[in-house]
Amino acid sequence: MVKSKTFIKAFIVGAIEMNNRMGGEALYDWLWAIGERLGELEGGGIEGKRRGDLHYDPICPLKAQLETEHYFDIIPKEGDSYFMCPMSSGADKPACGDIVCVMHYAYRRRRGELAGKKVFHLMARSHLTEDPIFNEDAIKAAGKTKKDIEELVQESACIFAYR
Amino acid sequence: MDRDKAFKLYERSISLIKENQHEKGGFYASPPGTRYPYVYTRDHSVIVMGAIFAGLLDEAKKGLNFILDVQKPSGEFSQRYDVNGNDTSYKDPQIDGNGSVLFVLGKYCEATEDYGLCTDRWNVIEKAVEYILRHKNDEVDLIHSMNSIHEYPAYEQGFEIYANSACCAGILQAVKIGESLGKEVFEWREEAEKIKKGILTRLWSSRIRSFIKNIRIKYGESKPLGYDPFSSVIIDVDAAEYAPAYFELIEEDDLKVVSTVKRIDDLLWDEELDGLNRYPQAWDRNNGGYGPWSHFTLQIARHFIRTEDEDTAERYLGWCVEIAHDYMLPEHISTIDRFELWLEAYKNANILRDKKITMIENIKRHPKWNDGLVYVTTPLLWPHAEYIRTYKEYAEKFLK
Numbered sequence: 060m061v062k063s064k065t066f067i068k069a070f071i072v073g074a075i076e077m078n079n080r081m082g083g084e085a086l087y088d089w090l091w092a093i094g095e096r097l098g099e100l101e102g103g104g105i106e107g108k109r110r111g112d113l114h115y116d117p118i119c120p121l122k123a124q125l126e127t128e129h130y131f132d133i134i135p136k137e138g139d140s141y142f143m144c145p146m147s148s149g150a151d152k153p154a155c156g157d158i159v160c161v162m163h164y165a166y167r168r169r170r171g172e173l174a175g176k177k178v179f180h181l182m183a184r185s186h187l188t189e190d191p192i193f194n195e196d197a198i199k200a201a202g203k204t205k206k207d208i209e210e211l212v213q214e215s216a217c218i219f220a221y222r
Numbered sequence: 223m224d225r226d227k228a229f230k231l232y233e234r235s236i237s238l239i240k241e242n243q244h245e246k247g248g249f250y251a252s253p254p255g256t257r258y259p260y261v262y263t264r265d266h267s268v269i270v271m272g273a274i275f276a277g278l279l280d281e282a283k284k285g286l287n288f289i290l291d292v293q294k295p296s297g298e299f300s301q302r303y304d305v306n307g308n309d310t311s312y313k314d315p316q317i318d319g320n321g322s323v324l325f326v327l328g329k330y331c332e333a334t335e336d337y338g339l340c341t342d343r344w345n346v347i348e349k350a351v352e353y354i355l356r357h358k359n360d361e362v363d364l365i366h367s368m369n370s371i372h373e374y375p376a377y378e379q380g381f382e383i384y385a386n387s388a389c390c391a392g393i394l395q396a397v398k399i400g401e402s403l404g405k406e407v408f409e410w411r412e413e414a415e416k417i418k419k420g421i422l423t424r425l426w427s428s429r430i431r432s433f434i435k436n437i438r439i440k441y442g443e444s445k446p447l448g449y450d451p452f453s454s455v456i457i458d459v460d461a462a463e464y465a466p467a468y469f470e471l472i473e474e475d476d477l478k479v480v481s482t483v484k485r486i487d488d489l490l491w492d493e494e495l496d497g498l499n500r501y502p503q504a505w506d507r508n509n510g511g512y513g514p515w516s517h518f519t520l521q522i523a524r525h526f527i528r529t530e531d532e533d534t535a536e537r538y539l540g541w542c543v544e545i546a547h548d549y550m551l552p553e554h555i556s557t558i559d560r561f562e563l564w565l566e567a568y569k570n571a572n573i574l575r576d577k578k579i580t581m582i583e584n585i586k587r588h589p590k591w592n593d594g595l596v597y598v599t600t601p602l603l604w605p606h607a608e609y610i611r612t613y614k615e616y617a618e619k620f621l622k
Contacts, residue, residue: 063451102294104309117575174308 272607328395
């Protein structure tokens with residue numbers, strides 16, 4: 060039967076299928092488009108908890124729902140490119156702890172734009188390894204250094220800045 | 223009751239409301255530097271209502287302008303905003319916010335006959351009503367909510383009484399506004415009447431002789447509802463079961479209200495601290511320790527005032543006067559024993575977050591801690607808004 064997690068699994072499977080059939084770039088564009096559309100539906104807004112001039116999420120709300128690491132070994136996929144996050148670098152791109160960071164960043168970015176803010180994604184924690192993944196261009200563009208955010212990294216799944 | 227203190231608390235409540243309105247119009251739920259320095263739609267609506275009753279009509283209008291300007295594209299009013307009007311919600315939608323905004327907007331119009339606000343924002347009103355009606359289940363004619371007044375989905379996801387009462391009353395106010403503006407609102411009235419009937423029948427128990435808390439349903443679109451994964455009913459006592467009267471859907475002296483309030487008074491009046499608890503201790507979600515809440519005590523006080531039970535009205539109102547510290551009302555109070563019980567449970571469960579640690583520090587710093595009492599979040603503006611309304615009614619009925 061269809062269970063509570065079926066739609067969530069369907070999302071992961073759909074993303075893997077997209078990657079397998081159309082390639083990483085198409086997956087990236089698809090997730091970005093979803094995030095932007097969702098942001099428009101939700102409207103302008105500021106996300107996360109605030110510490111000084113930075114914002115952060117103590118936990119990743121999508122990781123908690125997706126349980127990616129739980130499904131990583133059991134969902135058929137070609138190679139491991141789905142989880143490699145084919146990001147292009149730049150201050151206007153996500154820090155990619157998981158491919159869903161693309162969608163979440165595009166969502167947060169669009170909501171920020173609608174509220175008259177520019178959003179920089181400084182760090183995201185890998186869903187699989189829990190290592191912090193930094194976007195150095197975004198850190199610089201937000202007027203920060205890695206040392207500035209060192210302390211916050213310890214208690215965050217995601218760090219971002221509104222300017 | 224200390225009548226001098228009661229009057230001074232009334233005056234202080236008015237000044238606190240004025241002091242806690244940001245220049246852009248939003249009312250802080252609690253002052254900057256305390257626990258809730260944001261504009262929460264539910265609290266904001268109650269505070270605007272308090273402002274109307276205090277005669278602060280310019281402030282009320284400014285507050286309404288603020289909230290009407292920050293509606294989301296879907297028609298929803300968010301759980302909370304920052305003072306600049308940015309959506310900063312961190313919870314699932316709280317549909318009673320839509321009802322509350324429409325309800326207080328209608329009350330403002332009633333008090334002032336100033337419909338200019340509504341002419342300019344008719345599209346906002348339409349979207350707010352349509353958002354509510356998109357969540358109506360036609361099998362039971364009730365509105366589905368993810369959570370409600372306690373922000374507690376475990377007990378509130380489904381067809382919950384406060385959310386339904388707020389939404390129904392909100393639509394009825396939108397109907398009145400629409401009629402005043404010459405709009406076609408017949409269908410809204412029909413839908414609101416169906417919801418009202420749903421509340422008065424499906425959320426009422428003849429055997430308990432009380433309104434009930436919630437028909438617990440996971441998905442509002444489940445059809446038939448009996449197959450929904452959550453399908454069950456919560457009949458526990460909750461101060462929110464007074465909501466049909468609070469939102470004026472039913473008369474105070476209706477036997478349904480009288481017997482509901484009797485159950486609330488019997489089961490939620492705190493034997494040790496006095497004052498009214500919001501729900502049973504066993505629900506176990508009592509930040510800072512289980513104990514009575516100022517604003518629920520004040521809401522129910524109005525029932526006793528309106529039904530001319532002066533002794534009980536004084537017991538309720540007088541308790542709030544008594545616990546006010548420096549003429550400021552807390553969200554709720556508790557005892558140190560109960561605080562320690564809560565702290566142990568949350569520590570063991572590993573769910574103490576930084577905000578709660580700050581709250582604990584503030585509790586221990588409060589002068590009442592040395593008297594063995596826990597004061598949680600002082601001042602909270604919501605009870606001050608309720609106090610204005612309750613004190614005024616009490617004074618008009620019993621002090622003249």
